[in-house]
Amino acid sequence: MSPDILLRVEDLAKRFVCHMQGGKEILGFEGVSFRLPAGAALALTGPSGAGKSSVLKCIYRSYLPGRGSIRYRTADGGDIDLARASETEVLRIRSREMGYVTQFLHALPRVPAVDVVAEPLTAAGTPPAEARMRAQALLERLGIDRALWDAYPATFSGGEKQRVNFARAVIRPPRLLLLDEPTASLDPRAMEVVVAVLSEMKARGTTMVAVFHEGSPLASLMDDGCALPAKEPQR
Amino acid sequence: MTPLLAVRGLTKRFGAGCGECLDRTGALRETNRCPRCGAILACREVSFDLYPGEVLGIVGESGSGKSTVVRLLHFDLEPTAGEYRLAVADAAAGGGGRNLFALSPFQRRRIRNEHMGIVYQNPRLGLRLKVSAGGNIAERLLMAGWRHVGRIRERASELLRQTEVPLARMDEPPRNFSGGMQQRVQIAKALSTRPAVLLLDEVTTGLDVSVQAKVLDLLRSLQRELGIATLVVSHDLGVIRLLTSRTIVMRHGEIIEQGLSDQILEDPQHPYTQLLVNSVL
Numbered sequence: 345m346s347p348d349i350l351l352r353v354e355d356l357a358k359r360f361v362c363h364m365q366g367g368k369e370i371l372g373f374e375g376v377s378f379r380l381p382a383g384a385a386l387a388l389t390g391p392s393g394a395g396k397s398s399v400l401k402c403i404y405r406s407y408l409p410g411r412g413s414i415r416y417r418t419a420d421g422g423d424i425d426l427a428r429a430s431e432t433e434v435l436r437i438r439s440r441e442m443g444y445v446t447q448f449l450h451a452l453p454r455v456p457a458v459d460v461v462a463e464p465l466t467a468a469g470t471p472p473a474e475a476r477m478r479a480q481a482l483l484e485r486l487g488i489d490r491a492l493w494d495a496y497p498a499t500f501s502g503g504e505k506q507r508v509n510f511a512r513a514v515i516r517p518p519r520l521l522l523l524d525e526p527t528a529s530l531d532p533r534a535m536e537v538v539v540a541v542l543s544e545m546k547a548r549g550t551t552m553v554a555v556f557h558e559g560s561p562l563a564s565l566m567d568d569g570c571a572l573p574a575k576e577p578q579r
Numbered sequence: 580m581t582p583l584l585a586v587r588g589l590t591k592r593f594g595a596g597c598g599e600c601l602d603r604t605g606a607l608r609e610t611n612r613c614p615r616c617g618a619i620l621a622c623r624e625v626s627f628d629l630y631p632g633e634v635l636g637i638v639g640e641s642g643s644g645k646s647t648v649v650r651l652l653h654f655d656l657e658p659t660a661g662e663y664r665l666a667v668a669d670a671a672a673g674g675g676g677r678n679l680f681a682l683s684p685f686q687r688r689r690i691r692n693e694h695m696g697i698v699y700q701n702p703r704l705g706l707r708l709k710v711s712a713g714g715n716i717a718e719r720l721l722m723a724g725w726r727h728v729g730r731i732r733e734r735a736s737e738l739l740r741q742t743e744v745p746l747a748r749m750d751e752p753p754r755n756f757s758g759g760m761q762q763r764v765q766i767a768k769a770l771s772t773r774p775a776v777l778l779l780d781e782v783t784t785g786l787d788v789s790v791q792a793k794v795l796d797l798l799r800s801l802q803r804e805l806g807i808a809t810l811v812v813s814h815d816l817g818v819i820r821l822l823t824s825r826t827i828v829m830r831h832g833e834i835i836e837q838g839l840s841d842q843i844l845e846d847p848q849h850p851y852t853q854l855l856v857n858s859v860l
């Protein structure tokens with residue numbers, strides 16, 4: 345893999361075998377290939393159900409990729425196939441260099457919003473008081489009401505949850521950021537802030553793969569695209 | 580990274596066995612009982628690594644062999660076959676990556692006292708319910724070679740504070756405590772010697788939901804603070820999701836699947852794991 349490429353996905357495919365339905369096979373996606381230079385942003389597009397989220401999950405390895413490879417250039421210059429890497433290697437890369445903003449928030453239960461956001465910092469050794477201050481500043485910037493900082497995100501609105509989720513993923517800017525509709529439930533003002541935060545991160549070198557709907561202001565950050573075709577109806 | 584703990588081919592048979600036991604039991608045969616001789620293969624050819632600071636889950640239905648694995652690693656049971664290495668215990672074991680199962684009972688007890696902590700589902704197994712909470716912890720420290728009474732008492736109260744047991748109750752026997760508080764005392768005792776490995780066997784099973792939540796929160800915050808390598812055994816996928824980063828799935832004594840915990844939950848491969856995940860309420 346040439347040294348300026350950070351991520352190279354080649355002929356990636358994912359099939360689900362549903363044993364509870366007699367071994368029925370469901371196609372997630374197939375034949376996905378793209379290469380992404382360090383610091384660039386790529387949009388994954390395609391109709392609903394085309395497999396956009398599944399591609400991101402394969403890169404993060406929440407899904408086990410089937411065919412194909414996901415070559416990633418690590419911070420220390422290594423070249424690793426995330427599709428085949430050991431779990432321990434994936435965990436190390438996740439904690440040090442990869443961020444993922446999911447479509448939905450799976451908040452840790454009974455953890456106040458500010459701590460949900462601060463945790464990646466404390467996990468990396470930032471003193472708790474400083475981590476909390478930075479988390480508060482980010483929540484403030486994202487327009488989360490002060491009164492909510494010490495409340496549990498489980499009870500938040502969709503847009504509030506999404507911003508907490510986003511804050512957690514970017515508070516410690518990763519080298520590679522995966523974004524799955526990070527602005528879907530946001531109002532225009534909040535969306536503007538998210539785009540501003542992302543563009544600052546991009547300027548500082550974060551590479552991104554993003555899924556968003558048509559007309560989203562995230563489009564302005566993208567350098568490239570990968571279109572997933574609609575799938576043939578399955579028997 | 581080198582594993583802290585490594586297990587290879589761990590097998591435990593209850594009963595004499597007949598030479599065909601391994602062929603006639605396991606996940607594919609859908610039983611852990613040899614139909615020919617009646618022996619139980621509680622766990623068979625189990626191999627895995629535990630890395631420094633990681634929390635590894637073992638999930639499976641009751642009878643799948645999860646607890647047997649924990650008991651074997653804690654030397655509560657004698658294995659039928661298998662190898663067991665613990666990096667931190669290597670010097671005590673005589674060096675050279677010796678198989679701990681080959682050591683004398685005395686050496687094993689020492690390794691257990693110095694390097695391992697365990698919390699059982701049933702507090703009766705982990706605590707002497709009629710001895711005071713502080714006494715339970717002191718006993719454990721004495722076994723690990725602590726001698727200074729003042730320091731032992733100091734450490735016991737520090738641990739009870741960490742595990743949120745009211746200090747005022749330090750001199751009361753756990754028999755008087757609620758289930759959740761008994762588990763906290765067990766956790767305090769298990770942590771007392773700053774073990775390298777923590778074994779948690781269904782620690783929240785049977786507790787009220789709200790009490791479960793508090794014990795899990797405590798374990799999570801201790802995890803963040805202390806970073807002890809931990810094996811979490813549970814049949815509850817919620818516990819696995821909350822505490823672990825990697826998970827092993829067992830069925831009829833065998834490992835049928837392993838992976839990142841979020842992958843096991845979102846993209847389970849084995850039919851049985853899919854059944855487990857789809858059965859969550």
Ligand SMILES: Nc1ncnc2c1ncn2[C@@H]1O[C@H](COP(=O)(O)OP(=O)(O)OP(=O)(O)O)[C@@H](O)[C@H]1O
Nearest residue numbers: 360370371372391392393394395396397398845846
């Ligand atoms: N864990 C799973 N088990 C079985 N099938 C799955 C699983 N996850 C996704 N699929 C299937 O894979 C296909 C791709 O789903 P995916 O969520 O990736 O689509 P998407 O492009 O993100 O759609 P949307 O735009 O609606 O979010 C769908 O047919 C979906 O039902």
Ligand SMILES: [Mg+2]
Nearest residue numbers: 396397398447
């Ligand atoms: Mg999607």
Ligand SMILES: [Zn+2]
Nearest residue numbers: 597600613616
């Ligand atoms: Zn037999």
